[in-house]
Amino acid sequence: MSAKKKTIVGIILLSITLIIGLIFYGLYLMADEDKYGDLVYAKEKAEDGDLILKCSKEYFSNKESEFDEIGIIEKSFGKVYVWDNKNTLKKSLFDWCERQNAQKVIILRPKRKVKTEKIPKIEGKYNYLLNSTEYEKITETL
Template sequence: MSKTLKIILGVLGTAIIAIFGLIMFGLYLMEDEDRYGDLVYFNQKVEDGDIIFRCKYSGELGQTTEFNEYGIIDRSWGSVYVWDNQNTIKQDLYDWAEKGNGTRVRVFRIKKNDFNMNKVELKDGTYNYLMNSGKMEFVTENY
Protein backbone atom coordinates (compact mmCIF):
# COMPACT_ATOMS: atom_id res chain seq x y z
CA MET A 1 0.00 0.00 0.00
CA SER A 2 1.37 3.37 -0.97
CA LYS A 3 2.02 6.19 1.47
CA THR A 4 -0.61 8.44 -0.20
CA LEU A 5 -3.30 5.77 0.09
CA LYS A 6 -2.49 5.27 3.79
CA ILE A 7 -2.82 9.03 4.43
CA ILE A 8 -6.14 9.23 2.56
CA LEU A 9 -7.55 6.22 4.46
CA GLY A 10 -6.32 7.65 7.78
CA VAL A 11 -7.95 11.04 7.15
CA LEU A 12 -11.15 9.39 5.89
CA GLY A 13 -11.29 7.07 8.92
CA THR A 14 -10.72 9.96 11.32
CA ALA A 15 -13.45 12.03 9.61
CA ILE A 16 -15.94 9.14 9.83
CA ILE A 17 -15.20 8.60 13.53
CA ALA A 18 -15.54 12.36 14.22
CA ILE A 19 -18.87 12.58 12.40
CA PHE A 20 -20.17 9.48 14.20
CA GLY A 21 -19.09 10.99 17.54
CA LEU A 22 -20.90 14.27 16.83
CA ILE A 23 -24.07 12.41 15.87
CA MET A 24 -23.97 10.37 19.09
CA PHE A 25 -23.37 13.51 21.19
CA GLY A 26 -26.34 15.23 19.52
CA LEU A 27 -28.57 12.24 20.20
CA TYR A 28 -27.46 12.25 23.85
CA LEU A 29 -28.41 15.93 24.19
CA MET A 30 -31.76 15.32 22.49
CA GLU A 31 -32.51 12.48 24.91
CA ASP A 32 -32.00 14.81 27.88
CA GLU A 33 -34.24 17.46 26.33
CA ASP A 34 -36.93 14.89 25.53
CA ARG A 35 -36.88 13.50 29.07
CA TYR A 36 -36.67 16.74 31.04
CA GLY A 37 -38.41 19.19 28.71
CA ASP A 38 -38.14 22.71 30.15
CA LEU A 39 -36.42 21.31 33.26
CA VAL A 40 -33.29 20.45 31.23
CA TYR A 41 -31.86 23.93 31.88
CA PHE A 42 -32.28 23.71 35.65
CA ASN A 43 -28.94 21.88 35.79
CA GLN A 44 -27.17 25.10 34.74
CA LYS A 45 -28.99 27.35 37.23
CA VAL A 46 -29.44 25.47 40.49
CA GLU A 47 -26.92 24.70 43.23
CA ASP A 48 -26.74 22.21 46.08
CA GLY A 49 -29.01 23.26 48.92
CA ASP A 50 -31.44 25.32 46.83
CA ILE A 51 -35.08 24.96 47.83
CA ILE A 52 -37.53 23.80 45.17
CA PHE A 53 -41.28 24.23 45.60
CA ARG A 54 -43.98 22.38 43.70
CA CYS A 55 -47.73 22.57 43.74
CA LYS A 56 -49.84 19.49 44.22
CA TYR A 57 -52.88 21.30 42.89
CA SER A 58 -53.73 24.57 41.20
CA GLY A 59 -56.76 26.75 40.72
CA GLU A 60 -58.32 27.69 37.42
CA LEU A 61 -56.39 29.67 34.84
CA GLY A 62 -55.49 33.11 36.05
CA GLN A 63 -55.42 32.15 39.72
CA THR A 64 -52.30 32.01 41.84
CA THR A 65 -50.62 28.65 42.07
CA GLU A 66 -50.40 27.33 45.62
CA PHE A 67 -46.97 25.84 46.28
CA ASN A 68 -47.59 23.37 49.09
CA GLU A 69 -44.58 21.01 48.92
CA TYR A 70 -40.85 21.58 48.89
CA GLY A 71 -37.62 19.69 48.47
CA ILE A 72 -33.90 20.37 48.63
CA ILE A 73 -31.72 20.29 45.48
CA ASP A 74 -28.78 17.88 45.34
CA ARG A 75 -26.53 17.98 42.27
CA SER A 76 -24.26 15.05 41.57
CA TRP A 77 -22.57 13.65 38.48
CA GLY A 78 -24.17 16.28 36.23
CA SER A 79 -27.71 15.39 37.28
CA VAL A 80 -30.16 17.19 39.54
CA TYR A 81 -31.88 15.32 42.34
CA VAL A 82 -34.39 16.44 44.96
CA TRP A 83 -34.53 15.32 48.58
CA ASP A 84 -38.02 15.47 50.03
CA ASN A 85 -38.66 17.86 52.91
CA GLN A 86 -38.02 15.05 55.44
CA ASN A 87 -34.62 14.25 53.84
CA THR A 88 -35.64 10.61 53.44
CA ILE A 89 -36.20 10.10 49.70
CA LYS A 90 -33.92 11.28 46.90
CA GLN A 91 -35.54 11.45 43.46
CA ASP A 92 -34.57 12.66 40.02
CA LEU A 93 -35.75 16.26 39.44
CA TYR A 94 -38.09 15.24 36.64
CA ASP A 95 -39.70 12.44 38.66
CA TRP A 96 -40.16 14.70 41.69
CA ALA A 97 -41.65 17.55 39.64
CA GLU A 98 -44.00 15.23 37.73
CA LYS A 99 -45.72 14.23 40.96
CA GLY A 100 -46.87 17.82 41.26
CA ASN A 101 -49.22 19.71 38.99
CA GLY A 102 -47.73 19.62 35.51
CA THR A 103 -44.12 20.20 36.64
CA ARG A 104 -44.93 23.66 38.04
CA VAL A 105 -41.92 24.36 40.19
CA ARG A 106 -39.98 27.34 41.54
CA VAL A 107 -36.44 27.32 42.88
CA PHE A 108 -35.14 29.69 45.55
CA ARG A 109 -31.76 30.13 47.23
CA ILE A 110 -31.54 30.92 50.94
CA LYS A 111 -30.05 34.41 51.48
CA LYS A 112 -29.81 34.50 55.27
CA ASN A 113 -27.56 32.04 57.11
CA ASP A 114 -29.78 31.99 60.19
CA PHE A 115 -32.82 30.81 58.20
CA ASN A 116 -33.71 27.16 58.87
CA MET A 117 -35.99 25.62 56.25
CA ASN A 118 -36.72 22.61 58.46
CA LYS A 119 -38.60 24.82 60.95
CA VAL A 120 -40.88 26.37 58.33
CA GLU A 121 -44.56 25.47 58.45
CA LEU A 122 -47.43 25.73 56.01
CA LYS A 123 -49.55 28.88 56.29
CA ASP A 124 -53.02 28.58 54.82
CA GLY A 125 -51.88 25.31 53.25
CA THR A 126 -49.02 26.86 51.22
CA TYR A 127 -45.43 28.02 51.33
CA ASN A 128 -46.14 31.01 49.08
CA TYR A 129 -45.51 33.45 51.94
CA LEU A 130 -41.81 32.45 51.97
CA MET A 131 -41.28 33.50 48.38
CA ASN A 132 -41.72 37.19 49.20
CA SER A 133 -40.19 37.12 52.68
CA GLY A 134 -36.73 38.44 51.80
CA LYS A 135 -35.09 35.35 53.28
CA MET A 136 -34.83 33.69 49.90
CA GLU A 137 -33.84 34.84 46.45
CA PHE A 138 -35.51 33.61 43.29
CA VAL A 139 -33.39 31.38 41.02
CA THR A 140 -35.67 29.94 38.33
CA GLU A 141 -39.11 28.51 37.67
CA ASN A 142 -40.97 26.29 35.25
CA TYR A 143 -44.57 26.83 34.29
Template sequence: MSKTLKIILGVLVTALVTIFGIIMFGLNLMDEEDRYGDLVYFNQKVEDGDIIFRCKHSGELGQTTEFNEYGLIEKSLNKVYVWDNQNTIKQELYDWAGKGNGERVKVFRIKKSDFDINQAKLKNGTYNYLMNSNKMEFVTENY
Protein backbone atom coordinates (compact mmCIF):
# COMPACT_ATOMS: atom_id res chain seq x y z
CA MET A 1 0.00 0.00 0.00
CA SER A 2 1.41 3.38 -0.96
CA LYS A 3 2.05 6.17 1.52
CA THR A 4 -0.56 8.42 -0.12
CA LEU A 5 -3.25 5.75 0.09
CA LYS A 6 -2.46 5.19 3.79
CA ILE A 7 -2.80 8.93 4.49
CA ILE A 8 -6.11 9.14 2.61
CA LEU A 9 -7.50 6.09 4.44
CA GLY A 10 -6.28 7.47 7.78
CA VAL A 11 -7.98 10.81 7.17
CA LEU A 12 -11.23 9.12 6.06
CA VAL A 13 -11.30 6.80 9.09
CA THR A 14 -10.58 9.73 11.45
CA ALA A 15 -13.31 11.81 9.80
CA LEU A 16 -15.85 8.97 10.04
CA VAL A 17 -15.03 8.31 13.70
CA THR A 18 -15.33 12.05 14.47
CA ILE A 19 -18.67 12.36 12.68
CA PHE A 20 -19.98 9.22 14.42
CA GLY A 21 -18.84 10.61 17.80
CA ILE A 22 -20.57 13.96 17.21
CA ILE A 23 -23.79 12.20 16.18
CA MET A 24 -23.73 9.98 19.27
CA PHE A 25 -23.06 12.97 21.54
CA GLY A 26 -25.99 14.86 20.01
CA LEU A 27 -28.31 11.86 20.38
CA ASN A 28 -27.27 11.53 24.04
CA LEU A 29 -28.11 15.18 24.68
CA MET A 30 -31.48 14.75 22.97
CA ASP A 31 -32.20 11.66 25.07
CA GLU A 32 -31.50 13.55 28.30
CA GLU A 33 -33.72 16.45 27.28
CA ASP A 34 -36.51 14.14 26.15
CA ARG A 35 -36.30 12.15 29.36
CA TYR A 36 -36.01 14.99 31.88
CA GLY A 37 -37.85 17.79 30.08
CA ASP A 38 -37.65 20.96 32.15
CA LEU A 39 -35.58 19.13 34.77
CA VAL A 40 -32.66 18.57 32.36
CA TYR A 41 -30.47 21.31 33.88
CA PHE A 42 -30.95 20.16 37.48
CA ASN A 43 -27.96 17.85 37.07
CA GLN A 44 -25.67 20.88 36.70
CA LYS A 45 -27.09 22.79 39.66
CA VAL A 46 -27.79 20.27 42.42
CA GLU A 47 -25.36 18.47 44.72
CA ASP A 48 -25.50 15.38 46.90
CA GLY A 49 -27.48 16.06 50.05
CA ASP A 50 -29.60 18.89 48.65
CA ILE A 51 -33.22 18.87 49.75
CA ILE A 52 -35.92 18.79 47.10
CA PHE A 53 -39.54 19.68 47.84
CA ARG A 54 -42.52 18.78 45.69
CA CYS A 55 -46.16 19.67 45.96
CA LYS A 56 -48.85 17.06 45.80
CA HIS A 57 -51.62 19.62 45.69
CA SER A 58 -51.75 23.20 44.54
CA GLY A 59 -54.18 26.02 45.06
CA GLU A 60 -55.90 28.09 42.42
CA LEU A 61 -53.91 30.36 40.13
CA GLY A 62 -52.20 33.10 42.07
CA GLN A 63 -52.17 31.20 45.34
CA THR A 64 -49.05 29.92 47.03
CA THR A 65 -48.08 26.40 46.11
CA GLU A 66 -48.03 24.06 49.08
CA PHE A 67 -44.87 21.95 49.12
CA ASN A 68 -45.81 19.05 51.35
CA GLU A 69 -43.24 16.34 50.50
CA TYR A 70 -39.47 16.32 50.40
CA GLY A 71 -36.58 14.08 49.45
CA LEU A 72 -32.79 14.09 49.49
CA ILE A 73 -30.79 14.32 46.27
CA GLU A 74 -28.07 11.87 45.30
CA LYS A 75 -26.01 12.23 42.13
CA SER A 76 -24.57 9.08 40.61
CA LEU A 77 -23.15 8.35 37.16
CA ASN A 78 -24.33 11.70 35.75
CA LYS A 79 -27.91 11.06 36.89
CA VAL A 80 -29.93 12.65 39.67
CA TYR A 81 -31.80 10.45 42.12
CA VAL A 82 -34.11 11.33 45.00
CA TRP A 83 -34.40 9.40 48.25
CA ASP A 84 -37.79 9.78 49.89
CA ASN A 85 -37.95 11.42 53.31
CA GLN A 86 -37.66 8.05 55.10
CA ASN A 87 -34.56 7.09 53.01
CA THR A 88 -36.27 3.90 51.88
CA ILE A 89 -37.01 4.45 48.18
CA LYS A 90 -34.56 5.83 45.62
CA GLN A 91 -36.06 7.09 42.34
CA GLU A 92 -34.81 9.06 39.37
CA LEU A 93 -35.55 12.77 39.64
CA TYR A 94 -38.04 12.77 36.78
CA ASP A 95 -40.02 9.86 38.23
CA TRP A 96 -40.09 11.38 41.72
CA ALA A 97 -41.08 14.85 40.51
CA GLY A 98 -43.72 13.42 38.18
CA LYS A 99 -45.65 12.01 41.13
CA GLY A 100 -46.23 15.55 42.36
CA ASN A 101 -48.48 18.23 40.95
CA GLY A 102 -47.19 19.15 37.51
CA GLU A 103 -43.56 18.39 38.41
CA ARG A 104 -43.40 21.47 40.65
CA VAL A 105 -40.23 21.18 42.67
CA LYS A 106 -37.82 23.45 44.55
CA VAL A 107 -34.30 22.55 45.62
CA PHE A 108 -32.52 23.97 48.66
CA ARG A 109 -29.07 23.49 50.18
CA ILE A 110 -28.50 23.41 53.94
CA LYS A 111 -26.54 26.46 55.16
CA LYS A 112 -26.40 25.75 58.89
CA SER A 113 -24.70 22.60 60.13
CA ASP A 114 -27.05 22.30 63.11
CA PHE A 115 -30.10 21.92 60.84
CA ASP A 116 -31.53 18.39 60.55
CA ILE A 117 -34.19 17.96 57.88
CA ASN A 118 -35.29 14.69 59.48
CA GLN A 119 -36.55 16.69 62.48
CA ALA A 120 -38.69 18.95 60.27
CA LYS A 121 -42.44 18.67 60.75
CA LEU A 122 -45.33 19.73 58.56
CA LYS A 123 -46.86 23.05 59.62
CA ASN A 124 -50.34 23.70 58.29
CA GLY A 125 -49.80 20.75 55.96
CA THR A 126 -46.70 22.17 54.24
CA TYR A 127 -42.94 22.61 54.49
CA ASN A 128 -43.15 26.12 53.02
CA TYR A 129 -41.96 27.67 56.29
CA LEU A 130 -38.56 25.95 55.86
CA MET A 131 -38.03 27.64 52.51
CA ASN A 132 -38.20 31.07 54.12
CA SER A 133 -35.81 30.21 56.96
CA ASN A 134 -32.17 31.25 57.15
CA LYS A 135 -31.08 27.61 57.53
CA MET A 136 -31.34 26.79 53.83
CA GLU A 137 -30.42 28.55 50.62
CA PHE A 138 -32.36 28.33 47.37
CA VAL A 139 -30.68 26.39 44.53
CA THR A 140 -33.23 25.99 41.72
CA GLU A 141 -36.87 25.33 40.94
CA ASN A 142 -39.08 24.04 38.17
CA TYR A 143 -42.42 25.67 37.47
Protein backbone atom coordinates (compact mmCIF):
# COMPACT_ATOMS: atom_id res chain seq x y z
CA MET A 1 0.00 0.00 0.00
CA SER A 2 1.40 3.40 -0.90
CA ALA A 3 2.03 6.16 1.62
CA LYS A 4 -0.76 8.28 0.11
CA LYS A 5 -3.33 5.50 0.60
CA LYS A 6 -2.14 4.88 4.19
CA THR A 7 -2.53 8.58 4.97
CA ILE A 8 -6.07 8.68 3.53
CA VAL A 9 -7.10 5.51 5.43
CA GLY A 10 -5.59 6.94 8.64
CA ILE A 11 -7.47 10.23 8.25
CA ILE A 12 -10.73 8.39 7.55
CA LEU A 13 -10.30 6.13 10.61
CA LEU A 14 -9.38 9.12 12.80
CA SER A 15 -12.44 11.02 11.54
CA ILE A 16 -14.77 8.08 12.22
CA THR A 17 -13.31 7.66 15.73
CA LEU A 18 -13.76 11.38 16.43
CA ILE A 19 -17.36 11.38 15.21
CA ILE A 20 -18.24 8.31 17.30
CA GLY A 21 -16.57 9.89 20.34
CA LEU A 22 -18.58 13.10 19.93
CA ILE A 23 -21.80 11.13 19.58
CA PHE A 24 -21.14 9.21 22.80
CA TYR A 25 -20.19 12.41 24.64
CA GLY A 26 -23.45 14.04 23.50
CA LEU A 27 -25.43 11.02 24.66
CA TYR A 28 -23.67 11.18 28.05
CA LEU A 29 -24.63 14.85 28.44
CA MET A 30 -28.23 14.12 27.43
CA ALA A 31 -28.49 11.28 29.96
CA ASP A 32 -27.12 13.55 32.69
CA GLU A 33 -29.66 16.25 31.89
CA ASP A 34 -32.49 13.71 31.62
CA LYS A 35 -31.70 12.46 35.13
CA TYR A 36 -31.08 15.78 36.86
CA GLY A 37 -33.32 18.10 34.82
CA ASP A 38 -32.94 21.65 36.14
CA LEU A 39 -30.54 20.36 38.77
CA VAL A 40 -27.86 19.72 36.13
CA TYR A 41 -26.81 23.38 36.39
CA ALA A 42 -26.75 23.20 40.18
CA LYS A 43 -24.68 20.03 39.93
CA GLU A 44 -22.08 21.76 37.76
CA LYS A 45 -21.80 24.93 39.87
CA ALA A 46 -21.81 23.28 43.30
CA GLU A 47 -18.58 22.79 45.26
CA ASP A 48 -17.63 20.95 48.43
CA GLY A 49 -18.95 22.72 51.52
CA ASP A 50 -21.74 24.67 49.80
CA LEU A 51 -25.07 24.86 51.61
CA ILE A 52 -28.20 23.74 49.82
CA LEU A 53 -31.64 24.94 50.92
CA LYS A 54 -34.83 23.15 49.93
CA CYS A 55 -38.42 24.31 49.92
CA SER A 56 -40.67 21.25 50.13
CA LYS A 57 -43.97 23.09 50.13
CA GLU A 58 -45.64 24.48 47.05
CA TYR A 59 -45.17 28.19 46.67
CA PHE A 60 -46.72 30.89 44.60
CA SER A 61 -44.85 33.67 42.81
CA ASN A 62 -46.33 36.34 45.07
CA LYS A 63 -45.48 34.44 48.28
CA GLU A 64 -42.02 33.94 49.72
CA SER A 65 -40.77 30.36 49.67
CA GLU A 66 -40.20 28.69 53.03
CA PHE A 67 -36.85 26.88 52.99
CA ASP A 68 -37.33 24.24 55.66
CA GLU A 69 -34.41 21.87 54.96
CA ILE A 70 -30.68 22.45 54.68
CA GLY A 71 -27.74 20.27 53.72
CA ILE A 72 -24.05 20.40 52.88
CA ILE A 73 -22.83 19.48 49.40
CA GLU A 74 -20.01 17.01 48.87
CA LYS A 75 -18.57 16.34 45.42
CA SER A 76 -16.83 13.06 44.86
CA PHE A 77 -15.72 11.43 41.60
CA GLY A 78 -18.02 13.61 39.48
CA LYS A 79 -21.11 12.93 41.60
CA VAL A 80 -22.81 15.35 43.97
CA TYR A 81 -24.05 14.26 47.39
CA VAL A 82 -25.92 16.11 50.12
CA TRP A 83 -25.33 15.55 53.84
CA ASP A 84 -28.29 16.36 56.07
CA ASN A 85 -28.03 19.15 58.63
CA LYS A 86 -26.87 16.76 61.37
CA ASN A 87 -24.15 15.34 59.09
CA THR A 88 -25.49 11.80 59.59
CA LEU A 89 -27.19 10.90 56.29
CA LYS A 90 -25.69 11.25 52.80
CA LYS A 91 -27.91 11.14 49.69
CA SER A 92 -27.31 11.92 46.05
CA LEU A 93 -28.41 15.39 44.93
CA PHE A 94 -31.16 13.84 42.81
CA ASP A 95 -32.54 11.77 45.71
CA TRP A 96 -32.36 14.68 48.16
CA CYS A 97 -34.17 17.09 45.84
CA GLU A 98 -36.38 15.28 43.38
CA ARG A 99 -37.57 12.22 45.22
CA GLN A 100 -38.59 14.30 48.22
CA ASN A 101 -40.56 16.72 46.01
CA ALA A 102 -38.43 19.82 46.35
CA GLN A 103 -40.31 22.74 44.86
CA LYS A 104 -37.35 25.12 44.92
CA VAL A 105 -33.63 24.68 45.63
CA ILE A 106 -30.99 27.34 46.32
CA ILE A 107 -27.26 26.78 46.70
CA LEU A 108 -25.29 29.18 48.91
CA ARG A 109 -21.52 29.32 49.22
CA PRO A 110 -20.24 30.36 52.66
CA LYS A 111 -17.51 32.99 52.62
CA ARG A 112 -15.86 31.10 55.50
CA LYS A 113 -16.06 27.52 56.84
CA VAL A 114 -19.39 26.81 58.60
CA LYS A 115 -20.72 23.90 60.68
CA THR A 116 -24.34 23.18 59.86
CA GLU A 117 -25.09 21.94 63.35
CA LYS A 118 -24.72 25.58 64.40
CA ILE A 119 -27.22 26.88 61.82
CA PRO A 120 -30.56 27.20 63.61
CA LYS A 121 -34.02 27.48 62.14
CA ILE A 122 -35.75 30.77 62.83
CA GLU A 123 -39.53 30.43 62.92
CA GLY A 124 -39.11 26.98 61.33
CA LYS A 125 -37.27 28.34 58.27
CA TYR A 126 -33.77 28.98 56.97
CA ASN A 127 -34.83 31.99 54.86
CA TYR A 128 -32.69 34.40 56.87
CA LEU A 129 -29.58 32.84 55.29
CA LEU A 130 -30.58 34.33 51.90
CA ASN A 131 -30.11 37.87 53.24
CA SER A 132 -26.95 37.11 55.21
CA THR A 133 -23.67 38.74 54.20
CA GLU A 134 -21.82 35.53 55.10
CA TYR A 135 -23.24 33.60 52.12
CA GLU A 136 -23.10 34.09 48.38
CA LYS A 137 -25.98 32.77 46.24
CA ILE A 138 -24.61 30.41 43.58
CA THR A 139 -27.72 29.11 41.81
CA GLU A 140 -31.46 28.67 42.17
CA THR A 141 -33.75 26.11 40.56
CA LEU A 142 -37.52 26.20 40.39
